[in-house]
Amino acid sequence: MLRYVLMRILATVPVMGVVAVFVFLMLRLAPGDPAAVIAGDYATAEDVARIREQLGLNQPIPVQFAKWIGALLQGDLGTSIFTNLPVTTLIAQRLEPTLLLALSTITFAVVVAVPLGTIAAWRAGSLLDRFVMLFSVAGFSVPVFVLGYILIYVLAMGLQWLPVQGYKSPFEDGVLAFLRHIALPTMTLSVIFIALIARMTRASVMEVLEEDYIRTARAKGQNELRVLLRHALRNAAVPIVTVIGIGIALLIGGVVVTESVYNIPGLGRLVLDAVLARDYPIIQGLILFFSFVYILINLLIDLSYTLLDPRIRY
Amino acid sequence: MATGRDTDPAALSADAKLPTRQEASLASLVLANRGVFWGGALLLVMVAIAVLGPLFTSDPMALNPIKRLKPPTGEFLFGTDFLGRDVFARVIYGARISLAVGLAVALIAISVGLVMGMIAGYVRALDAVIMRVMDGLMAIPGILLAIALISLSGATLATVIVAIVIPEIPRVVRLVRSVVLTVREEPYVEAAIAAGTRLPQILLRHILPNTIAPLIVQATYISGSAMLTESILGFLGAGIPPEIPSWGNIMSEGRTYFQISPWIIFFPGIALAFTVLAVNIVGDGLRDTLDPRIARKM
Numbered sequence: 001m002l003r004y005v006l007m008r009i010l011a012t013v014p015v016m017g018v019v020a021v022f023v024f025l026m027l028r029l030a031p032g033d034p035a036a037v038i039a040g041d042y043a044t045a046e047d048v049a050r051i052r053e054q055l056g057l058n059q060p061i062p063v064q065f066a067k068w069i070g071a072l073l074q075g076d077l078g079t080s081i082f083t084n085l086p087v088t089t090l091i092a093q094r095l096e097p098t099l100l101l102a103l104s105t106i107t108f109a110v111v112v113a114v115p116l117g118t119i120a121a122w123r124a125g126s127l128l129d130r131f132v133m134l135f136s137v138a139g140f141s142v143p144v145f146v147l148g149y150i151l152i153y154v155l156a157m158g159l160q161w162l163p164v165q166g167y168k169s170p171f172e173d174g175v176l177a178f179l180r181h182i183a184l185p186t187m188t189l190s191v192i193f194i195a196l197i198a199r200m201t202r203a204s205v206m207e208v209l210e211e212d213y214i215r216t217a218r219a220k221g222q223n224e225l226r227v228l229l230r231h232a233l234r235n236a237a238v239p240i241v242t243v244i245g246i247g248i249a250l251l252i253g254g255v256v257v258t259e260s261v262y263n264i265p266g267l268g269r270l271v272l273d274a275v276l277a278r279d280y281p282i283i284q285g286l287i288l289f290f291s292f293v294y295i296l297i298n299l300l301i302d303l304s305y306t307l308l309d310p311r312i313r314y
Numbered sequence: 315m316a317t318g319r320d321t322d323p324a325a326l327s328a329d330a331k332l333p334t335r336q337e338a339s340l341a342s343l344v345l346a347n348r349g350v351f352w353g354g355a356l357l358l359v360m361v362a363i364a365v366l367g368p369l370f371t372s373d374p375m376a377l378n379p380i381k382r383l384k385p386p387t388g389e390f391l392f393g394t395d396f397l398g399r400d401v402f403a404r405v406i407y408g409a410r411i412s413l414a415v416g417l418a419v420a421l422i423a424i425s426v427g428l429v430m431g432m433i434a435g436y437v438r439a440l441d442a443v444i445m446r447v448m449d450g451l452m453a454i455p456g457i458l459l460a461i462a463l464i465s466l467s468g469a470t471l472a473t474v475i476v477a478i479v480i481p482e483i484p485r486v487v488r489l490v491r492s493v494v495l496t497v498r499e500e501p502y503v504e505a506a507i508a509a510g511t512r513l514p515q516i517l518l519r520h521i522l523p524n525t526i527a528p529l530i531v532q533a534t535y536i537s538g539s540a541m542l543t544e545s546i547l548g549f550l551g552a553g554i555p556p557e558i559p560s561w562g563n564i565m566s567e568g569r570t571y572f573q574i575s576p577w578i579i580f581f582p583g584i585a586l587a588f589t590v591l592a593v594n595i596v597g598d599g600l601r602d603t604l605d606p607r608i609a610r611k612m
Contacts, residue, residue: 018450146583
């Protein structure tokens with residue numbers, strides 16, 4: 001077991017390495033002079049030279065890489081060109097809204113999608129099942145921001161139940177204000193996640209429901225709810241949790257868009273501001289940050305399999 | 315077996331006289347699927363609109379500042395935008411861009427992924443290298459990667475397509491590799507090897523045909539997600555140059571005026587959602603008929 005855990009942790013090293021190399025090469029192999037691209041169309045020769053100096057682009061590539069990876073291993077994601085602040089500081093400043101939005105989305109999506117998928121599998125072919133299947137296809141067809149605007153139009157502008165935009169911190173503005181402002185972004189971002197999880201829950205619960213031990217449980221007169229929860233859902237947990245991990249990639253992409261629609265000052269907005277300002281170290285740092293988060297979450301999910309399903313032994 | 319070196323017993327059996335009838339029945343089987351039929355019909359309508367529509371609408375670029383931000387009426391079915399341009403004409407024209415991007419991304423991603431997947435699946439020495447690179451690429455959130463690539467290389471139609479293609483490649487490579495790894499152990503491949511068939515021949519005649527069905531399914535999903543990504547990039551202001559009226563760009567320009575003129579976002583949004591929905595329904599239908607093995611799992 002310990003051996004497996006160690007092997008699994010070691011296996012993330014090459015993946016992270018590839019991500020780092022890729023992000024490093026992206027800037028250096030871009031067509032044209034990257035310093036000029038970053039400086040923009042109206043930059044003077046001095047601006048370009050300053051940026052080239054600041055990013056160390058005038059050194060040989062292997063030297064650049066060694067320096068860059070050395071700094072990275074010490075947790076240094078570089079320095080913003082325009083604000084001159086370390087990228088890690090900028091990330092720390094903007095982390096709270098994004099983290100809370102991600103957590104509320106995952107919670108909401110799981111709470112809605114798992115029961116929905118389970119009932120759909122239990123009553124396969126029923127009206128509810130068809131609705132779940134339709135929803136899971138439709139959820140993948142509507143762009144996140146269009147959904148956001150529909151929700152704003154109906155719930156915020158029409159019914160005026162919720163605020164249109166903005167973010168309130170639960171630590172500074174109170175939990176109620178936070179919940180009122182996070183509700184629409186959460187619903188928006190959840191839709192694709194609910195579609196994904198509900199579909200996988202339905203499929204894996206349906207498969208488990210055909211097992212002999214389900215028939216046995218029913219035959220001995222076990223109450224149907226317990227059959228579904230303890231026998232079916234529990235045994236269907238591994239694929240469901242796996243798909244949640246895969247969905248983190250969708251969630252990260254969706255966060256950028258959702259924060260932009262609802263004007264939330266999180267990491268997604270940091271990315272877009274950096275793109276507009278051509279502040280490349282920030283873009284680079286955030287790609288690394290998000291990729292490492294994704295790899296880490298999927299590592300944890302892999303390691304959780306033994307807890308979820310005692311039959312899995314390493 | 316007494317076959318000569320150049321004869322390939324497995325190919326002989328595949329060349330039996332059935333193919334034409336078999337293909338006909340496969341096509342009717344695919345069309346009999348309700349998803350493929352209705353999704354395909356909807357998609358054909360969208361393609362027809364994209365190809366023929368702009369011939370009948372007004373100029374999507376024509377400015378009419380007096381009639382800016384007008385709600386939908388008989389004159390402007392979808393209203394006008396902040397420069398008085400006809401949103402209906404722009405949405406019709408935008409269909410061309412979206413469908414072209416979807417098709418281009420799917421074709422490029424499948425071609426590149428197919429070659430790399432075949433290499434990874436058949437050349438042991440390169441397998442580990444290719445797959446580690448793909449694992450790394452998969453760990454980078456697609457939209458962020460596309461935004462970074464575009465901001466570095468400048469936004470043109472071509473760079474946007476490449477930027478959407480790159481994050482899609484790893485899944486194709488994985489798919490092709492897994493098919494190759496299963497098929498290479500099949501008796502007919504062993505027979506071909508035993509008969510002395512050369513490697514390119516084995517790859518082309520025995521391995522490649524097995525990848526076609528799953529790749530067609532994958533291609534539909536990729537084109538759907540490519541259209542969504544294009545619109546998201548356009549919406550974020552990091553996509554195709556703003557003078558091209560893609561659905562994403564129309565919606566991006568409508569952001570500021572959403573509270574007074576929501577139609578600028580809603581109409582292209584609905585058009586996009588229906589197009590992607592059609593593609594996804596076709597994809598599900600194709601998967602159910604062409605690849606029942608995966609179908610049972612989903």
